[in-house]
Amino acid sequence: MSTSPSTADDGPSNARNAPHADASPKPARRATIRDVAAAAGVSTATVSKVFRGGYRLRPETEQRVRDAAEALNFSPNPYAQTLHGARTGTVGLITSDIEGRFSLPVMMGAEDAFGSDQVSVFLCDARGDAIREQHHLRSLLGRRVDGIIVVGSMTNPRETLGRDIPVPVVYAYAPSTHPDDVSVITDNVGAGRIAAEHLLSLGYSRIGYLSGDHTYLAARERVQGARSALQAAGTDILGGEALYGPWGEEWGRAGARRMTEMYPDMDALLCGSDHVARGALDALREDGVRVPEDLAVIGHDNWELLARQSRPPLSTIDNNLEALGRRAAELLNAAIDGSPQPGVHEVPALLVPRGSTLRAH
Amino acid sequence: MSTSPSTADDGPSNARNAPHADASPKPARRATIRDVAAAAGVSTATVSKVFRGGYRLRPETEQRVRDAAEALNFSPNPYAQTLHGARTGTVGLITSDIEGRFSLPVMMGAEDAFGSDQVSVFLCDARGDAIREQHHLRSLLGRRVDGIIVVGSMTNPRETLGRDIPVPVVYAYAPSTHPDDVSVITDNVGAGRIAAEHLLSLGYSRIGYLSGDHTYLAARERVQGARSALQAAGTDILGGEALYGPWGEEWGRAGARRMTEMYPDMDALLCGSDHVARGALDALREDGVRVPEDLAVIGHDNWELLARQSRPPLSTIDNNLEALGRRAAELLNAAIDGSPQPGVHEVPALLVPRGSTLRAH
DNA sequence: ATGAAAGCGCTAACAC
DNA sequence: GTGTTAGCGCTTTCAT
Numbered sequence: 114m115s116t117s118p119s120t121a122d123d124g125p126s127n128a129r130n131a132p133h134a135d136a137s138p139k140p141a142r143r144a145t146i147r148d149v150a151a152a153a154g155v156s157t158a159t160v161s162k163v164f165r166g167g168y169r170l171r172p173e174t175e176q177r178v179r180d181a182a183e184a185l186n187f188s189p190n191p192y193a194q195t196l197h198g199a200r201t202g203t204v205g206l207i208t209s210d211i212e213g214r215f216s217l218p219v220m221m222g223a224e225d226a227f228g229s230d231q232v233s234v235f236l237c238d239a240r241g242d243a244i245r246e247q248h249h250l251r252s253l254l255g256r257r258v259d260g261i262i263v264v265g266s267m268t269n270p271r272e273t274l275g276r277d278i279p280v281p282v283v284y285a286y287a288p289s290t291h292p293d294d295v296s297v298i299t300d301n302v303g304a305g306r307i308a309a310e311h312l313l314s315l316g317y318s319r320i321g322y323l324s325g326d327h328t329y330l331a332a333r334e335r336v337q338g339a340r341s342a343l344q345a346a347g348t349d350i351l352g353g354e355a356l357y358g359p360w361g362e363e364w365g366r367a368g369a370r371r372m373t374e375m376y377p378d379m380d381a382l383l384c385g386s387d388h389v390a391r392g393a394l395d396a397l398r399e400d401g402v403r404v405p406e407d408l409a410v411i412g413h414d415n416w417e418l419l420a421r422q423s424r425p426p427l428s429t430i431d432n433n434l435e436a437l438g439r440r441a442a443e444l445l446n447a448a449i450d451g452s453p454q455p456g457v458h459e460v461p462a463l464l465v466p467r468g469s470t471l472r473a474h
Numbered sequence: 475m476s477t478s479p480s481t482a483d484d485g486p487s488n489a490r491n492a493p494h495a496d497a498s499p500k501p502a503r504r505a506t507i508r509d510v511a512a513a514a515g516v517s518t519a520t521v522s523k524v525f526r527g528g529y530r531l532r533p534e535t536e537q538r539v540r541d542a543a544e545a546l547n548f549s550p551n552p553y554a555q556t557l558h559g560a561r562t563g564t565v566g567l568i569t570s571d572i573e574g575r576f577s578l579p580v581m582m583g584a585e586d587a588f589g590s591d592q593v594s595v596f597l598c599d600a601r602g603d604a605i606r607e608q609h610h611l612r613s614l615l616g617r618r619v620d621g622i623i624v625v626g627s628m629t630n631p632r633e634t635l636g637r638d639i640p641v642p643v644v645y646a647y648a649p650s651t652h653p654d655d656v657s658v659i660t661d662n663v664g665a666g667r668i669a670a671e672h673l674l675s676l677g678y679s680r681i682g683y684l685s686g687d688h689t690y691l692a693a694r695e696r697v698q699g700a701r702s703a704l705q706a707a708g709t710d711i712l713g714g715e716a717l718y719g720p721w722g723e724e725w726g727r728a729g730a731r732r733m734t735e736m737y738p739d740m741d742a743l744l745c746g747s748d749h750v751a752r753g754a755l756d757a758l759r760e761d762g763v764r765v766p767e768d769l770a771v772i773g774h775d776n777w778e779l780l781a782r783q784s785r786p787p788l789s790t791i792d793n794n795l796e797a798l799g800r801r802a803a804e805l806l807n808a809a810i811d812g813s814p815q816p817g818v819h820e821v822p823a824l825l826v827p828r829g830s831t832l833r834a835h
Numbered sequence: 836a837t838g839a840a841a842g843c844g845c846t847a848a849c850a851c
Numbered sequence: 852g853t854g855t856t857a858g859c860g861c862t863t864t865c866a867t
Contacts, residue, residue, distance in 0.1 A: 143640075145844055156854045161846060171852060188616050192553040192562070193844035196859040201553070203617075206597075211582070217574030221599050229598065230613055236567075236597035237590065238582050252591055255549050256564075279504070362783040388783070395756070418779065422723040422749070506860055517838045522862055532836060554860035557843040 144185035152181035164189050195257070203233050204445065205253035207274075209241040210266040214416075215434060219264050219285050222438020227446070232259075241266065250274060260445045263289075268298060268331035281448030285441040286434070288457045295448060296457045297441045299432040301331045304462035305338025308383055308411050308430050311464055313346050315471070317381035317409055320348070322355035323368040323393060325385035332357065332385050335413060339383055350383075351376045360385070365392020373402065380408060381470070387412035387419045387429055394423050394469065409470040415463075425468030436460050505546035513542035525550050556618065563593050565806065566614035568635075570602040571627040575777075576795060580625050580646050583799020588807070593620075602627065611635060621806045624648075629662060629692035642809030646802040647795070649818045656809060657818045658802045660793045662692045665823035666699025669744055669772050669791050672825055674707050676832070678742035678770050681709070683716035684729040684754060686746035693718065693746050696774060700744055712737045716746070726753020734763065741769060742831070748773035748780045748790055755784050755830065770831040776824075786829030797821050 150157045155178060162168040163178045181187075195201045206223065208216035220234060227234075235258060237249040253261060260280050265271055265287020273291040274282055281295070288296030312320055322339060325332045336355040343349050356372060358364040365388060372379060384390035390412030394404060402408050404425055412420060415431035437460045444454055511518045516539060523529040524539045542548075556562045567584065569577035581595060588595075596619060598610035614622060621641050626632055626648020634652040635643055642656070649657030673681055683700060686693045697716045704710050717733060719725040726749060733740060745751035751773030755765060763769050765786060773781065776792035798821045805815055 146846095147844080157845075158847085158855080159853060162853085165846080169852070174852075190557075190844050191617055192556045193859085194846075195553050196551075196557065196844080196861090197846050198859070199846090203596075211578070213574030213578030217572070217578065217599070220597065221572070221601075224599060229610065233596045233598070233613065233617055235564075235594045236581065237594070238578070238585060240582075249590065252594065256552055256594055388779075392783075399760070416779070418749075418777070422753075507862095508860080518861075519838055519840095519863080520836090522860095523837085526862075530836065535836080551860055554843085555862075557845090557860080558862050559843070560862090 143190075144182075144187040146187075146189065148185055149178060149182045149187050152185060153178045161189075200259045200449070201257045202231060203235060203256065203258045205235045205237065205249070205256075205258040205261040206264065207237050207239055207246060207249050207253070207261060208264040208266075209239045209246070210264060211238070211240060215266060215286055216264045218434035219262070219438035219441065222435035222440075223262060223442040223445075224438075225435070226439040226442030246274070250278070254279065260449050262441050262445060263287075267329065268301060268334075269329060281445055281453060283441045283445045283448065285437055293455045295444050295453055295455055297437055297444060298457060298459055299434075299437060300459035300461050301334035302338035302341075303459070304413060304430045304432070305335035305340075305383075306342040307338075307462055307464050308335070308413065309339035309342035311428070311466065311470065312381045312383070312409060312411065313342065315409070317470075318348060319351060319376065319379050320381045320383060321351040321372045321376055321379045322383045323365065323372055323385065323389055324355040324357045325360040325364070325389055327357040329360075335385060351379055355383075355385070357385075358389075361388050362392030362395070365389035365394075366396035367392075369393035369396045370400065373397070373400070373408070381405075382408055382410045384410060384412045387414045387416040387427060390427055390429070390469075391419045391423050394425075394427065398424060404469050405472055411470050415465050420465075420467065423469070428467045428470040429465050431463040431465050433460055433463050504551075505543075505548040507548075507550065509546055510539065510543045510548050513546060514539045522550075561620045561810070562618045564596060564617065564619045565593055565803075566596045566598065566610070566617075566619045566622040567625065568598050568600055568607060568610050568614070568622065569625045569627075570600045570607070571625060572599070572601060573627075576627060576647055577625045579795035580623070580799035580802065583796035583801075584623060584803040584806075585799075586796075587800040587803030607635070611639070615640065621810050623802050623806060624650075628690065629659060629695075630690060642806055642814060644802045644806045644809065646798055654816045656805050656814055656816055658798055658805060659818060659820055660795075660798060661820035661822050662695035663699035663702075664820070665774060665791045665793070666696035666701075666744075667703040668699075668823055668825050669696070669774065670700035670703035672789070672827065672831065673742045673744070673770060673772065674703065676770070678831075679709060680712060680737065680740050681742045681744060682712040682733045682737055682740045683744045684726070684733055684746065684750055685716040685718045686721040686725070686750055688718040690721075696746060711744075712740055716744075718746075719750075721747055722749050723753030723756065726750035726755075727757035728753075730754035730757045731761065734758070734761070734769070742766075743769055743771045745771060745773045748775045748777040748788060751788055751790070751830075752780045752784050755786075755788065759785060765830050766833055772831050776826050781826075781828065784830070789828045789831040790826050792824040792826050794821055794824050 146157045146160045149160045160178050163175050210216045239246040261282045262285055264285045270290045271287045273289045273294050284296040288298050324336055340350050356368050358368055390410055393410055397404055404410055412427050412429040415429045420427035420429050440460050507518045507521045511521045521539050524536050571577045600607040622643045623646055625646045631651045632648045634650045634655050645657040649659050685697055701711050717729050719729055751771055754771055758765055765771055773788050773790040776790045781788035781790050801821050
């Protein structure tokens, strides 16, 4: 159109385009180390030294360089830097968690641990698909990430991404089945224990367990932890075993009714998840059972949308995903620095007491 | 598993460590274009041509190069490539959405639109903090991203990130207040209309509106859309205006009761969000109002955890965030290619009918 | 159709 | 302290 070079593009005749073309001084080429050197009257090496730090320079020189850089709005091109074999300062985060309820907190923790000015995170969503996962793996390696974190969407162990990957990999939330891999998970057994101990400490003693899907390791481990805490206190889960069923409110409602029937003297109910607990709360309320006066209820996951708004607000156990992300980042850093720590690392869960266990006094 | 006790974490003294330590042969240096050239008996220029494509080479030569590359597990170093002024093939996604319920779907859409082998996404979480946002902005620019997408956590317009940013920026979900910026949002007015039309099409005619926080533009727009649809059908929202209140189930319960009292002949209830709708459903059920036989209910957001598990499952309007992400990516691409399309672009919402409006027949 | 060579922006010896 | 000078891995004229 105008004098401007081939805007070959499909540009559907946007009138706003043309006038703008040469009006605004094209931000020009970004300043390079050489421009700064020239402006400051020093060599490129000196500029480099200023920015890399750890060199002894005359303060005055350094200031001149910084001023020049500032004026030119210069920042070193990281791609040129990494050409010298240094790290790229990037890591990949492969998630399979469409909802983002696990990945995002983990990512935030990792961001913290890395220091967001040191390391940037490429996020890819594999959507639970192994093919896509491999695809993203390749693409991340192509981008020369320094390491990779793989976030699962459930706690069951998963297959390793591959053992011949040229950069360290850390599995978060869902551990790898391969013993030489590095994994970080929430301590689910501990989480179960915390829940049970919370109830015990409040004086509840006839405690039932309404769990979730038995094929979920997390479900079984939480039960196991609770049981061990109860046994340590000289008691046990009512009936000696938890009731398992499909995750979800529906099961929570049905299960809660079954349990109150089976154990009329039950005074507290452990639930395998907040979903189940929410179902239980709703059913109990409908049946005229007062919570926590007649029956205390506690869940797992601290799924806030559910837990905060239930009646009463639901006590629960938080999976501490941010801490998990931080730990994953630390372990990844360690591995990148040459000291991998294979095995499954556990991060403790957190008690979040609310009205469903705490009696107003 | 069974034997594994609490591993209180932090245990650096992991016996599993040592044996693996020096067993693994350092993966050596990655192959470079020169290695491939040597192996294939051609020049580096030829290898480069093979990989960049668009050059005429003897098929046989090309094959030799590809084989050599394959054998050496070579892939071109993108950092070296971008040194030549090309794009980096990276974009930044700045979110302020801790929960990730908006960002992740948007990201997936963007991933799709870009083509995950063309473009990788740096995700940063600003946690709703303008300082952190600027910080991430700098860091992304330092990494030479080709463009940036900013995802808001609520639909209210937000301030521009800055008008002098050297790469294109697209605002998603929350539009920028600056008219020259490029924004993509869900069509909230349309969403309200769709909800109302759905009810009308099912024969409901005495329709109330229980909204959310009046300071939310989305809340008001949805009401506006619904009203216009009703008026087009010759009726209006019961009482001529929606009832506003704090987002959440509690308000849903209280508001629903208020509305049924005010309008005993109401046959359908539009709700400003799924949270509000869920509260309404719970209260109605407690009060013996059958849904949808006595009163139909519909929400907004398709917040599946809530909507799927309510009694009955909640009809709602999906914000179509993946499409929004895709559109954002397209607009960003266009801008990167030199044809920015300033203004606010709208993506239509989607009806998700479920049991709370659909009478079993 | 292929190769030689000059960079891209920066770093790391090694001189001065 | 600061400058010179080779590269890092790749692309791109320009010859051949």
